[in-house]
Structures are given as structure tokens and as C-alpha cells.
Amino acid sequence: MQGSGACRTGLAAALVLVLALVSALWAQPGAAQGSLAAQARLLGDESAISASRTHLQVDLALSQPVPYRMRLLAAPPRLVVDLNTVDWGAGALAGSGNGIKAQRLGHLPDGWARMVLDLAAPYLPETAEQKVDPATGQARIALRFRRVTLEEFETSAQSESALVAQTGAALLHPDKGASAPAPARRPVVMLDPGHGGIDPGAERSGVREADLVLDFARILREVLLRRGVFDVALTREEDVFVSLDGRIRAARAARADLFVSLHADALPEGMASGTVVYTLGDEASDDSAAYLAERHDRADMLAGVDLAGNTDEIARVLMAVAWQDTAPRARALAEALVAGVGEAGLRLHRRPVQSGAFTVLRAVDMPSVLIELGFMSNPRDLAALRDPEWHSLMADALAAALEAWWQDDLALEGLRRQ
Numbered sequence: 001m002q003g004s005g006a007c008r009t010g011l012a013a014a015l016v017l018v019l020a021l022v023s024a025l026w027a028q029p030g031a032a033q034g035s036l037a038a039q040a041r042l043l044g045d046e047s048a049i050s051a052s053r054t055h056l057q058v059d060l061a062l063s064q065p066v067p068y069r070m071r072l073l074a075a076p077p078r079l080v081v082d083l084n085t086v087d088w089g090a091g092a093l094a095g096s097g098n099g100i101k102a103q104r105l106g107h108l109p110d111g112w113a114r115m116v117l118d119l120a121a122p123y124l125p126e127t128a129e130q131k132v133d134p135a136t137g138q139a140r141i142a143l144r145f146r147r148v149t150l151e152e153f154e155t156s157a158q159s160e161s162a163l164v165a166q167t168g169a170a171l172l173h174p175d176k177g178a179s180a181p182a183p184a185r186r187p188v189v190m191l192d193p194g195h196g197g198i199d200p201g202a203e204r205s206g207v208r209e210a211d212l213v214l215d216f217a218r219i220l221r222e223v224l225l226r227r228g229v230f231d232v233a234l235t236r237e238e239d240v241f242v243s244l245d246g247r248i249r250a251a252r253a254a255r256a257d258l259f260v261s262l263h264a265d266a267l268p269e270g271m272a273s274g275t276v277v278y279t280l281g282d283e284a285s286d287d288s289a290a291y292l293a294e295r296h297d298r299a300d301m302l303a304g305v306d307l308a309g310n311t312d313e314i315a316r317v318l319m320a321v322a323w324q325d326t327a328p329r330a331r332a333l334a335e336a337l338v339a340g341v342g343e344a345g346l347r348l349h350r351r352p353v354q355s356g357a358f359t360v361l362r363a364v365d366m367p368s369v370l371i372e373l374g375f376m377s378n379p380r381d382l383a384a385l386r387d388p389e390w391h392s393l394m395a396d397a398l399a400a401a402l403e404a405w406w407q408d409d410l411a412l413e414g415l416r417r418q
């Protein structure tokens with residue numbers, strides 16, 4: 001490892017900290033109180049940008065605290081600050097020094113307010129904080145940056161395409177006004193309702209897993225599309241058999257950014273209950289994971305799909321360089337989903353994050369998880385799995401968790417690309 005490793009790690013931590021600060025502020029009852037009641041205003045007289053040869057300071061005074069996020073974009077160097085939601089008022093902020101070539105203020109289609117600063121030189125963040133004056137309720141966002149080399153900047157700045165994919169291209173280019181943002185490609189979630197056709201999956205009390213997970217996938221798609229962060233594709237839209245390889249191929253064809261397989265299996269011992277999220281592992285984390293992985297492969301064999309050499313393929317794949325990148329992202333995705341389900345008060349398996357040699361999860365370049373929503377072999381789970389209200393709670397929880405993971409994943413992207 002090079003000597004600069006610690007520094008870069010510190011920077012990544014700082015970027016993540018920015019996102020964390022947003023939620024920490026929001027969690028303070030005093031700070032959040034009343035802040036949704038009226039739109040925040042920029043207090044132009046008390047806001048300023050100042051740049052020197054070594055440092056850049058951005059101070060934004062606001063009539064009340066707001067959630068915010070910031071990104072640095074390379075080629076050319078730009079600082080993007082998004083505030084939710086702020087009235088920019090009269091226009092340009094007062095500035096001093098020659099570190100800023102241009103500033104653009106506007107709004108994103110989803111209501112966030114965006115400020116883009118074209119930087120004359122590369123800077124990276126040192127600190128970012130939002131402080132609230134308890135007497136007036138006014139807030140001040142103070143962002144501090146230090147001058148760095150272009151090389152250092154470019155390894156840490158986010159790619160423009162990632163930001164555009166997430167929030168659109170508004171104001172990122174001087175010649176494109178906020179009024180006509182370029183249509184952005186949203187990240188694509190591939191939802192994979194398990195089983196189907198000749199393979200009904202688990203069956204209990206007249207309910208077939210294949211039907212249940214297809215119904216749930218449609219509900220989750222609806223929720224995700226309504227929330228507007230992701231586009232959604234399904235590996236199957238009806239009761240048909242799709243091979244495990246076919247499901248991965250479908251995800252690639254849709255240029256999916258992540259893959260979520262949905263199941264509600266039964267286990268012979270009838271002991272498992274609650275939601276569990278699996279990632280690909282070379283060894284099963286327990287007997288039931290091994291059983292489930294084997295059982296899901298068996299349907300392919302019955303359908304005449306050749307899985308010969310499958311185990312070798314997984315072993316080979318696990319050594320691949322791409323997997324080093326994808327495995328921690330898939331693990332973080334599984335943890336985010338489990339956290340979301342837990343926060344929604346829905347029941348989790350006693351070991352909610354597990355791994356197994358699931359063929360359907362072996363795309364090395366796409367974070368993939370398999371969710372057992374619950375186990376049909378457990379009476380309490382089966383009742384939940386048949387309850388429309390539970391479907392809606394679960395879909396909301398998973399959608400919010402997918403978005404939270406995507407945010408974190410984007411924030412870490414710069415670090416991963418090194």
C-alpha cells in the first residue's frame with residue numbers, strides 16, 4: 001500500500017461524513033421542528049464564497065436547516081452542492097478571490113436546489129458542517145476545502161455520469177440551463193421473482209412461491225418507480241420458467257446496476273422464520289443456505305439446463321478481480337436491506353445476512369442478493385406473506401433501503417476506483 005492510502009481513506013470518510021451529517025441533523029428533534037412547514041431561504045448577505053491559493057470556503061446562511069449533499073466532479077473540476085429545499089432568492093453569491101470561474105444556481109426537477117461552482121483549481125473537502133442557531137433557528141452550512149494536485153483530485157472526485165444517473169444533469173454544464181435538464185439514465189434494479197413455470201417453488205395451503213414472489217415483485221416495482229430514484233426491470237412478468245443463467249442474462253440486457261432475487265421458500269425442518277438476505281459465498285453459511293442453493297439449482301437441472309461445472313465456475317469467479325470490487329458492495333447491500341426491514345419493525349431471521357453458493361447470484365460485476373422474504377414453512381411467516389398490508393410495508397422498507405445503499409455506494413465509488 002502506498003503512503004497516500006491513509007489520506008485517501010480519510011477523504012472518503014469525510015465524504016461519507018457529509019452524508020451522515022445530513023441524517024444526523026435531521027434526527028435532532030429541535031432542528032427538524034417546523035423545518036418542513038416553510039421553504040428555507042438563502043440569506044444572501046450572510047453567505048459567501050472565498051478562495052485563496054490554498055483554501056476554498058463556502059458559507060451558506062439559511063433561514064432554517066435543510067438536508068444537503070455535496071459532490072466534486074472532475075474534468076473540469078466542479079463543486080456541486082444540493083440543498084433540499086431552498087429558495088435561492090436574488091441570485092449570485094458574493095465571492096472573493098479568483099478560485100471560482102463561474103457559479104450557477106437552479107433547481108432539480110425533484111425540488112432539490114443546486115449550486116454548481118466551476119473551480120479554477122482542484123480542491124478537496126476538509127470539513128463540512130451545518131450549525132443551527134438555537135435563538136433564531138437559522139442555519140449555516142460551512143464547507144472547507146484545501147488545494148490539491150489535479151491527480152489527487154481526479155482519483156477522489158466522483159464521475160459526472162454517476163451523479164447524472166442519480167440526480168440528473170441540471171446546471172452541470174454552463175450551456176445547459178436548469179429549465180431543460182438532459183434526460184438522465186436512472187440506475188436500474190433487476191427484480192428477479194424466483195421460480196415459475198414448471199418450477200412452482202415452495203407450496204403451502206394452496207399458495208405457490210412462484211406466484212407469491214411475482215406479485216410481490218410487481219408491488220415493489222410500483223413503489224420503486226413511484227419514489228423516482230430507480231428504474232426497474234423484472235426477469236419474468238408471468239408464470240414461466242426462466243433458467244438461472246437466463247435471469248443473469250436478462251439483468252445484463254437491461255444494463256442493471258443491481259440484482260435482487262425474491263423468494264419465500266420452505267425448509268424441511270420448518271425452523272427458519274423471518275426475512276434473510278443472502279449474498280454469494282463459496283461456502284454456505286449454514287445447512288439451510290446449502291439446502292436452498294441446491295434446491296434452486298435443481299429446478300434448472302429438471303428443466304434440462306446444464307449446470308455441469310457450476311461449482312468450479314463459482315470458485316473461479318470468486319477469485320476474479322471484479323469480484324473483489326463487487327463482493328463488499330453486495331455485502332453492504334445485504335446489510336442495508338436487513339437494516340431497512342428491521343427499522344420497519346418487520347421480523348428478521350435470527351441470522352439475517354447469510355451467504356451461499358447460489359448460481360443466480362454469480363454475476364461478478366453486479367451487486368446481487370437473494371431475499372427470502374419469509375419462509376412458507378413457518379405459519380407466522382406464511383400469514384405475513386399472504387397479507388397485503390405486510391406486502392406494502394415490506395416493499396416500502398426494501399425500496400428505502402435500496403435507495404440508502406445506492407447513496408452510500410455512490411459516495412464510495414471514488415475510493416473504489418483507485
Ligand SMILES: [Zn+2]
Binds near residue numbers: 194201262263265
Ligand atoms: Zn425459492
